[in-house]
Amino acid sequence: MSLLNYKNFAAETFAFDPKINCFVGHNGVGKTNVLDAIYHLSFGKSYFNPITSQNIKHGEDFFVIEGKYEKKSKEEKIVVSAKKGQKKIIKRNGKAYEKFSEHIGFLPLVIISPADRDLIIEGSDTRRKFIDGVISQGDPAYLQTLINYNKILAQRNSLLKYFAANNTFSSDTLEIYNEQLHEYGTIIFGKRSAFIEEFLPIFLKRHQSISKGNEQVSLTYKSQLNEQDLFSLLNENIQKDKITQYTNFGIHKDDLLFEIDGHPIKKFGSQGQQKSYLIALKLAQFDFIKAHSKVNPILLLDDIFDKLDAQRVEQLIKLVDDENFGQLFISDTHADRTEAVIKKVHQSYTMFPL
Incomplete structure (x- = not known):
């Protein structure tokens, strides 16, 4: 996934692990913004701020989010772009959707925040x-x-x-x-x-x-x-x-x-x-x-340790491990805490310090 002028990111590219991805760092560094960009690719809008222009980096007049997916053994490329004063555009494999509603459900996703x-x-x-x-x-x-x-x-x-x-x-x-x-x-x-x-x-x-x-x-x-x-x-x-x-x-x-x-x-x-x-x-x-979709939705866990004790978090991650979950994205302020819990899950993972 690549981001251009999206929220606090000028230009950033991420190569994700097929199973677990953890974004760690202090508050305000943009952990949640990465998750929101992934959400944006599924729903064509932000989970946290539906006003498009407010998702453009300060001082810029457009943003672009690009994501490459593998779905049913086929590569799919989704691009969401927005320019101030213009209508947002969502493209799948280079072709723009006439109605955004046609894209909903194509990349199933659930966020917990x-x-x-x-x-x-x-x-x-x-x-x-x-x-x-x-x-x-x-x-x-x-x-x-x-x-x-x-x-x-x-x-x-x-x-x-x-x-x-x-x-x-x-x-x-x-x-x-x-x-x-x-x-x-x-x-x-x-x-x-x-x-x-x-x-x-x-x-x-x-x-x-x-x-x-x-x-x-x-x-x-x-x-x-x-x-x-x-x-x-x-x-x-x-x-x-x-x-x-x-x-x-x-x-x-x-x-x-x-x-x-x-x-x-x-x-x-x-x-x-x-x-x-x-x-x-x-x-x-x-x-x-x-x-209903016969596809594992992408799961985003934003700041999941907030207000949940370690035991419940561990239980939650274990639930994810026990079953056939797809790709998981986690954000947290404490790298050690996240890694300790993730290690108990027998899946591949990548840590992204921000």
């Missing part, structure tokens, strides 16, 4: 992005349905604002949007429900192995569509929508409830318990994507 805590502390939007991200990596049709739904939702919201500003109303026009939201929303609700049904046992099994079964956790999909179909909900609540100038019902209100021993983990889980919950969630994501 301290930033994942947002899944617990932030609003429902973050958790919806998680569920959509996992399903989309293996289901391009789902991603397209979601894009269509969000487009219609934005148009319906604009119409509600227009009605309020011009003191007018047309139920016929609104009905067209209601029908489309109902159609797309019902498909999304069905796929999210099916996903949770399959994902939950995988997650619980992962959590049990990480926490040694000491904690009872649950993961619940909460949706207004559990009670009633979307078309009825939209029609029955039109007065509320008119007042708020916003669509109050739909799959854009869905949420995931994270609980420990019957209580919200946000309020009742310790930092260690929250971290274990998130790692189980991400490893279950790994299992789910692997089962």
Whole structure:
């Protein structure tokens, strides 16, 4: 992989080990930025900062990330480039994608990072992005349905604002949007429900192995569509929508409830318990994507020793060793600590001091 003007890197090239790669060094040297560049090649965007221009090195006006992959015994070259004031470009083997969504899922990847805590502390939007991200990596049709739904939702919201500003109303026009939201929303609700049904046992099994079964956790999909179909909900609540100038019902209100021993983990889980919950969630994501794509996703462990005791980290690395994981990338501030744990895993590895 090579980086040009990406974040704090002017020009850098890395030759990776096929199994384990460790980036070690003090805070601020760019360990996480290397992992983010790998993430960028899979998703066409940064995990930590979705504003493209802010990923360009200070004082420069473009960046280029280039990655060479071996997938199913075939070499694939992915290039992500961005220039200030211009649209980002993603190329596969020299050919630019017309739609970025076509690239999602081509290079399956899972990241575990301290930033994942947002899944617990932030609003429902973050958790919806998680569920959509996992399903989309293996289901391009789902991603397209979601894009269509969000487009219609934005148009319906604009119409509600227009009605309020011009003191007018047309139920016929609104009905067209209601029908489309109902159609797309019902498909999304069905796929999210099916996903949770399959994902939950995988997650619980992962959590049990990480926490040694000491904690009872649950993961619940909460949706207004559990009670009633979307078309009825939209029609029955039109007065509320008119007042708020916003669509109050739909799959854009869905949420995931994270609980420990019957209580919200946000309020009742310790930092260690929250971290274990998130790692189980991400490893279950790994299992789910692997089962559906028949490919080992790349796994990024960013600052994994942060807030996790050495025993849990060792357990995590052992889990990685026990099973058929693919390529692993780790960042940490302490080279000795990382190497001591990695040596217990019988895999080849490369240390990158930064």
